[in-house]
Amino acid sequence: MNRTLIGFIKKELTQTLRDPRMRVLLFVMPVIQLTLFGVAISNEVKNIRLAAVFDSRDTVLRDIYERSIAGTWFIPAKSEEQDPYTMIEAGDADAVLVPPPGGFTRALGRGDAQLQLLVNATNVLQAQSVEGYLQNIIQQTIKDDLNMTPPDLPIQIDTRVLFNPDLKTSVFMVPGVMSMLMIISTMVMANIAIVREKEMGTFEMLISAPVSRSEVIYGKTIPYILLGMSNLPLILAVAVFAFQVPMRGSLLILFASALAFVCTTVAMGTLVSTYCRNQQQATLAGFLFIFPMIMFSGMMFPLENMPTVLRWISYFDPLAHFLGLLRNIMLKGGERTYVITHIVYLAVLAIATVIASFRRFHTTLE
Amino acid sequence: MSSFVWRRAAAVSRKEVFHILRDPYTLGAALVLPVFMVIMFGVAIEFNVKNVALAVCDSDQTQSSRRLLDTFGSSEYFLIHRVVSPHEAVTDVSAERARAALIIPPRFEKDLFAGRAAEVQMLVDGSDNSTVGPVLGYVGSIQSIASQRIAGFERPAPYELRTRFLFNPELNSRWFVIPGLTVVVMSILSILLTALTVAREWENGSMELLLSTPVEPLEIVVGKLSPYGVLGVIAVTFVYVIARTVFGIPFAGNIAVFGLGCLLFLVTYLAQGLLISVMTRKQTIAMQLAMMSGMLPSNLLSGFIFPIESMPKFFQYFTMILPARWFMRIARDTFLEGSSFFELGGSFLALSIFCVLMILVATRRFKRDLEP
Numbered sequence A: 001m002n003r004t005l006i007g008f009i010k011k012e013l014t015q016t017l018r019d020p021r022m023r024v025l026l027f028v029m030p031v032i033q034l035t036l037f038g039v040a041i042s043n044e045v046k047n048i049r050l051a052a053v054f055d056s057r058d059t060v061l062r063d064i065y066e067r068s069i070a071g072t073w074f075i076p077a078k079s080e081e082q083d084p085y086t087m088i089e090a091g092d093a094d095a096v097l098v099p100p101p102g103g104f105t106r107a108l109g110r111g112d113a114q115l116q117l118l119v120n121a122t123n124v125l126q127a128q129s130v131e132g133y134l135q136n137i138i139q140q141t142i143k144d145d146l147n148m149t150p151p152d153l154p155i156q157i158d159t160r161v162l163f164n165p166d167l168k169t170s171v172f173m174v175p176g177v178m179s180m181l182m183i184i185s186t187m188v189m190a191n192i193a194i195v196r197e198k199e200m201g202t203f204e205m206l207i208s209a210p211v212s213r214s215e216v217i218y219g220k221t222i223p224y225i226l227l228g229m230s231n232l233p234l235i236l237a238v239a240v241f242a243f244q245v246p247m248r249g250s251l252l253i254l255f256a257s258a259l260a261f262v263c264t265t266v267a268m269g270t271l272v273s274t275y276c277r278n279q280q281q282a283t284l285a286g287f288l289f290i291f292p293m294i295m296f297s298g299m300m301f302p303l304e305n306m307p308t309v310l311r312w313i314s315y316f317d318p319l320a321h322f323l324g325l326l327r328n329i330m331l332k333g334g335e336r337t338y339v340i341t342h343i344v345y346l347a348v349l350a351i352a353t354v355i356a357s358f359r360r361f362h363t364t365l366e
Numbered sequence B: 001m002s003s004f005v006w007r008r009a010a011a012v013s014r015k016e017v018f019h020i021l022r023d024p025y026t027l028g029a030a031l032v033l034p035v036f037m038v039i040m041f042g043v044a045i046e047f048n049v050k051n052v053a054l055a056v057c058d059s060d061q062t063q064s065s066r067r068l069l070d071t072f073g074s075s076e077y078f079l080i081h082r083v084v085s086p087h088e089a090v091t092d093v094s095a096e097r098a099r100a101a102l103i104i105p106p107r108f109e110k111d112l113f114a115g116r117a118a119e120v121q122m123l124v125d126g127s128d129n130s131t132v133g134p135v136l137g138y139v140g141s142i143q144s145i146a147s148q149r150i151a152g153f154e155r156p157a158p159y160e161l162r163t164r165f166l167f168n169p170e171l172n173s174r175w176f177v178i179p180g181l182t183v184v185v186m187s188i189l190s191i192l193l194t195a196l197t198v199a200r201e202w203e204n205g206s207m208e209l210l211l212s213t214p215v216e217p218l219e220i221v222v223g224k225l226s227p228y229g230v231l232g233v234i235a236v237t238f239v240y241v242i243a244r245t246v247f248g249i250p251f252a253g254n255i256a257v258f259g260l261g262c263l264l265f266l267v268t269y270l271a272q273g274l275l276i277s278v279m280t281r282k283q284t285i286a287m288q289l290a291m292m293s294g295m296l297p298s299n300l301l302s303g304f305i306f307p308i309e310s311m312p313k314f315f316q317y318f319t320m321i322l323p324a325r326w327f328m329r330i331a332r333d334t335f336l337e338g339s340s341f342f343e344l345g346g347s348f349l350a351l352s353i354f355c356v357l358m359i360l361v362a363t364r365r366f367k368r369d370l371e372p
Helices: A003-017 A020-040 A059-070 A084-089 A104-110 A124-145 A169-200 A202-208 A213-243 A251-273 A279-295 A308-316 A318-332 A336-365 B006-022 B024-044 B063-073 B086-094 B108-113 B129-151 B173-204 B206-212 B217-245 B255-280 B283-300 B313-321 B323-337 B345-370
Strands: A048-052 A074-076 A095-098 A113-120 A155-162 B052-058 B078-082 B100-104 B118-125 B159-166
Touching (some): A003 A213, A020 B283, A048 A059, A059 A074, A059 A124, A084 A113, A084 B159, A095 A124, A113 A124, A124 B129, A124 B159, A155 B129, A169 A202, A169 A279, A169 A318, A213 A251, A213 A336, A251 A279, A251 A336, A279 A318, A279 B173, A318 A336, B024 B173, B052 B129, B063 B100, B086 B118, B118 B129, B173 B217, B173 B255, B217 B255, B217 B345, B283 B323
Parallel strands (some): A155 B118, B052 B100
């Protein structure tokens, strides 16, 4: 590495880190955010307000209700309303159990028991889980209360969850939030760094200075790769020590994949910056890229369900590969073929974007 | 000090409109982004997991085991591929070639015919939150279907649970996601664009210039923000129209109630954007701060995908200080539940408080910062 380049990188780093607020944003905020989102966000179903309409003689339904409330899923709903539908509509309850006329217990004795469940399905995911969970509780309660032991099913499926047996949400979510934080800090920062010079008019000065073009490009990208990488140990430490996300694979491989990822995102940021004239444009463009990237990464929505054409897009999504790698390396110890394939994908993406951004950069410089 | 004059505010906003129009790229992005997002989300999102890759190791190779596999395969939930050993099945799961593995032991049919419990093993990948929950749910129903088909076993059902899913009877994922998108789209456009545009004036030094003109600070604020408010309204209209026409999402409520919520939320976020820009005066920092205080919370803490009720107690209270949380409630409930203004009274009250508070703080800060 020559001296001009080192000087350039130093200048870029100083310029970014000079502002103490920027230092806080770059190094403290990701840690706070990861902690915040890691603690707060989950897909677990909790605190669903359940109501049941029963009189004192309806012992089975009472037991079902009490059992449901005893767990973490449900809390009792408070409502002055009597009509189950109105209860939900008024927002006092999320789910209501309605027995047949005469009570559920008596209907069970008659042998034609129908229990109605009303669920607020505004949140699709919750509604489905609530139904399944209540189904189980009802079965159990009927079995215990009426001493009915239905014969076991002839086929038994012994289900085990691998890699995250307790289904801890933080184990799922933390790698996702990690990769999201890294993409925001690298891609947008690199993009803006160049556009700012353009906007200020200092870019012309840079070009007329005795530095070669590749020095400009390297000088404008390497600092952001370094910054992005410096974030990784910080958020990794929070993930492992604060959230007990296991780290079963090799740190070295994790860093290698992070490097490939950060190179890609920084190069993408640079590529986008060649099309932008001011920072407002740059930020918007950043979003146009980052949003689909998050969508197609499989962090929030299952990739399995997307139409095939859209799933192909995920092959071009560095975030999808990186999230896959993070999860595979951290939770599964890094299966060799998978890790190699996806690092290669990332590397190809990195090289392609670097070449493309070099090209674009050269044309804009002329 | 002269009082607020609309003509001067209008002049500032005309200048800002020219500024936006001169830059078709920003305008385009600001209008394309919401459309693009709604269509993408609408097409791509489906929470009901299908075609989960299932690695199967069938060591039994009998008619019964094949029928069990048929049950798995014909359910639409699973896409089966065969492997030769249990070990390979597990490797497939760790190499992400399969999300779950089914291992059928050699004595499966023998056990079944002998009337013993025929046991198979199912290993589910716990590293992917979006599939593990649904897969665990499917296994139970497949178990009873297979028991009935293969062994002719009917479990006596002492009761029947009839579930009515209110407001979204077919459990359509789009109905759940797209109304919430209005919040996300607006939070991007309003807070980010204003934070940047005002910060740019500071950064370029043109703010001092503007202030030395006879225009009052409040007029500058109103003038600069209103074009972005209009932009936000246009974006929401786009989202609304696409949601209704392309994806057929019902709108059960009163459009005026929804509109009022939109406006309150928009003004709150515009004011927040202004506050950020006054505090930072630098676009890079303004952007980061806008993301942290506006974007990420409205995506992750507003109940858009991750329910607020599932958060720890502290965060349930914490989300109350986020305007996005209240507007999310208004947007969803007016779309799906058809809630009236009074039913949403709490949300409107909270949103109005934030709105007034944000405007007060932002203009205060803005005025104070002008004095040297």
